[in-house]
Amino acid sequence: MIRYALPALLLVSALPAYAQAPASDVPLIERAKIFGNPSKTGAKLSPDGKWLSWIAPRDGVLNVWVAPASDLAKAKPLTDEKKRPIRNSFWSPDSRVVLFIQDKGGDENFLLYGVNVSSGKQTNYTPFEKTRAEVVHISSKVKDRILVAVNNRDPKWHDVYSLELASCKLTLVQQNDGYGGFLADDQLKLRLAEKPRADGGTTYFRITDGKIESTPLTEVGLDDSQTTNPLAFTTDGRTLYWTDARNRNTAALLAQDVASGKTTVVAEDARADIGAALADKRSGRIQAYSVNYLTQEYVALTNDLKADLAFLKQNTKGQFNVTSRTEADDKWLVAVDPVTAPASTWLYDRKAKKLTQLFVSRPELEGAPLAAMHPLELKARDGLTLVSYLTLPKAADPSGSGKPAKPVPLVLFVHGGPWARDTYGYHSYHQWLANRGYAVLSVNYRGSTGFGKNFISAGDLQWGRKMHDDLIDAVQWAVSSGITTPDKVAIMGGSYGGYATLAGVTFTPTTFACGVDIVGPSNLFTLLQTIPPYWEAGKQQFYKRMGDPNTEAGRELLKERSPLNYAANIQRPLLIGQGANDPRVNVRESEQIVQAMAAKNIPVTYVEFPDEGHGFARPVNNIAFAAVTENFLAKCLNGRAEPIGGALKASTAQVKHGAEFAPGLAEALQ
Template sequence: MIRYALPALLLASVLPCYAQSPATDVPLIERARIFGNPSKTGAKLSPDGKWLSWIAPRDGVLNVWVAPAGDLAKARPLTDEKTRPLRGSFWSPDSRHVLFIQDKGGDENFLLYGVEVASGKQTNYTPFEKTRAAVLHISSKIKDRILVGLNNRDPRWHDVYSLELATGKLTLVQKNEGYGGFLADDQLKLRIAEKPRSDGGTSYFRISDGKIESTPLAEVGLDDSQTTAPAAFTVDGGTLYWIDSRNRNTAALVAQDVASGKTTVLAEDGRTDISNGLFDPRTGRVQAYSVDYLKQEYIPLSDDLKADLAFLKQNTKGKFSVTSRTEADDKWLVAVDPVTAPASTWLYERKAKKLTQLFVSRPELEGAPLVAMHPQEIKARDGLTLVSYLTLPKSVDAAGSGKASKPAPLVLLVHGGPWARDGYGYNGYHQWLANRGYAVLSVNYRGSTGFGKNFISAGDLQWGRKMHDDLLDAVDWAVKQGVTTADQVAIMGGSYGGYAALAGVAFTPTTFACGVDIVGPSNLFTLLQTIPPYWEAGKQQFYKRMGDPTTEAGQALLKERSPLNYAANIQRPLLIGQGANDPRVNVRESEQIVDAMAAKHIPVTYVVFPDEGHGFARPVNNIAFNAVTENFLAQCLKGRAEPIGGALKASTAQVKHGAEFAPGLAEALQ
């Protein structure tokens, strides 16, 4: 379904290592082993089970590869991207094509491509400029075409087209006059249209014989707008599944009989939203669901998968996820994440109850000194529970107990969105920073998703206030627990996490020892002025949850919550990274605060990547910025750092300001 629920906005010098002596006996893990290309990732089984595809490097750039499912030695590349990595792919329903989307330089104008497996012929199915293609529905029953959305007529709204995979022919199915999304059934018939409301909520309308009814099937207010939506129809079209928080706090899995309208709650959890399910590929009926409070787990709804899920839980070490299933449902791909070892992908043959390892994503990390992640429940000052994740360096927790033997410097790593969440599992940033000698804490502050609508709504109009207080409360917790001391905490994050870093050094200027902002907004008013046009459906939600720039009160609030207006208060070192083509957080967001600080002669280091957008997709760029970051943190927190070396020169990094304020940066540019 094309949905526009609120989008998540918002990574050679000779420099000595700044090492704490207790950490020196732990080998330094090179940046490239953590942030370089994986050897293989994103595997998918073709629906007929004959092929296996994955993403892997070709001449140093991630591309799509394919092999017969029973003979991976015959693998061959299907695509030949030369610069920008492909980060995912999926199969056509006829198992003849591998499909993928790709943008240019991070502009997020994603176009849809397909490659015929037999011939290797590649087709751009959406050859339009300034267009963002979206896949609406892939049916298991109609195999020669799919439904896609295109905003090439009006950049705000996606018209629905039927795409013939063999010829590339596009046929208009539904002109979109102000609808945020559509839901189709397995006959590729549009069944539901979603329309944004002026209060930030959503109205859902039935579509009958190609016409959108005038009376809503359902109305959802602002409070439920992030946690309620129709999810899928069964193959026979008789049952509609909802993720639904109406009349409850956390989102439940609900089945609605289409003929009678009767609803049945299939699953709910008082701690967390039901967000994902396992659906029978033959019937579309839900067989299991997952909950993710402290950790993710599958819970069967019937006997269909009960034995399979029990077998996988018993025979895998770590968190497992079912990532791909054949149409016959005889074979699955299972991703296994042990946290303290690199993730691996396995083939599960259901009838034989047989697991076969296919590959390890990052074999270069096997045997590396990776550390455990520890889920925590932290109380905010007003009693809200903040599900958080703590990683400790071996220097203070050699046994991986989750208890620090003595305080270590801490990096508060803030997730983006803010309507997103942190979760349990291998995290490259946690491992990298812990290896450098830092404790790492990631906090699901109010406004984060996954913990019910009340938790999301508690963040409304609280950017830089109660949302920031939650981060401060988590730091206080870490100090009281002996994890760190109040004078050696850095704040770092991307998107909203970058905003939080700016807020941290501007609103609470002596709380953090330093800050790292990656693609974070500094001026909330200009942020809302420059959001992409295809987020039109979510605009009222932005206004209701952040502040309304069309009203005097909203303008005053946005001004008050913008770190730019408090730049003169910044006292601690600040590092900023930005993609020049970012469509979500315009490059001016970083430029404005750098200019304001420079005018006041306040030190700030600013690194721009001309071929990136909202974050750094190219590994050479990510490695370069992280090289600067770890040496910046080493000066600030006295942890360890791998010298910058040639990392900057291998990237497209442009240091626009303040090279002299980041250790080793000026030398690395020579």
């Protein structure tokens, strides 16, 4: 289904004097080993089980590879991207084509491509300009075509097409005149349409014989808009599954009888929303589901999967995820995340009850001093529980107890969204920063998803206020618990996390020792003016949860919560990174606050990447910004740093302002 969801990133020869850390036996992990290309990732089994595909470097750029599932030594690259990495791929239902989406320079105008495994021929299935293609449905019951949606007719709305994979023919199935998404069954028939409401909620309509009915099937209000969604039909089309928080707080898994409309609760959890589901490959009936509160847990609904999931839990070292399954459901791919070791991918033979390791994603991190992550329940000042994650430097906590021997500098790393969440698992920024000598704390502040609708709604109209208070409360907990000291706390994040960084250095200007803002909005009014046209369906949710720019009260609120208007308050060092092609947070968001600070002679360093969008996809750019960041933080927090060296020159980074304020940056540019 396509639907609108509020969006939601070693050896050192000599360290500068400011970057010297207290002596320890923990070696510095090269940042390239953390932010460079993985060796392999994103593996998928073809539906017929004959092929295995994955993403791996080809001439330094991530591309799609494929091999017979029985002989990985015969692997070959299928694609030949020269610059921008391919980050995900998936199989056609007939197992003949590997599909992937790709944009240009981070503009998020993703087009759909496919490569024939036998011939190697690559096809652009949606050859349009300034268009974003999305997959609506792939069915194992219909082998020769899939449903896709494109917004080439009207950039605000995605029309649905049937795509014949062999001929590349697109046939219009449903013109979209104001609907946020569609749900199809396994016969590739559209069955539901969802329409955004003026109050930020959603109305769902049945589609019968290709026509959208005028009478609503059901209504969802603003409070439930993030937690209540139709998931999928069973293969026979008689049952529709929902995640549904209506008349409850956390989203339960419901089964609805299509004929009678009667719903039955399949699963619910008072702590967190029901997450991903595993469905029977033949019937479509849900066999298991996951719940992610502090950590992710699978819960089986059938005896056969109960045995499989118990076997996997017993025989894997770390948190596991079932990532791919054959149509016969005899083989699974299982990703295992031990946190303190690099993730690995395994082939699980269900009949033989056998696990075989296929690859380690980052073998260069095997044996590296990776740090444990500790799930926490912190309390906000009004009593709200904030699920959070703490990583400590190994030198400060060699036993992995979660308590440092003495306070250490801390980086508050804030997730984006804000309608998203932090989770337990290997986290590249946590590992990198902990290795540099910092405690790292990530907080699911109010407005984060996964913890029920009340927690999300508690963040409504609270950008820069109660959402920010939650972050401050977490820092105060860290100080009072002896994790850190009040003068050695930095704030860092991307997207909303970048906004939180700017809010931190403007609204609470002496709380943080410094800040690192990555693609963060500085002016909420201009942010809402420049969001992509295909986010039209979600506009009212933005307005109701952030502030409505069409009302006087809303404009005042957006003005009041925009860090740009308080730039004069900034007293601490600030580093900003931005992609020039960002469609979500326009480049002007960073430019505006840099200009405002420069006008008042307030130091700020601004690094822009002309070939990036909302975050940095190309490893050379990610490594370059990490190089600037760790040297910036080393001066601010007295941690360790790997010298910038040639990292900047290997990237497209353009230092637009303030090279002199970031340690080692001016020298690296020479």
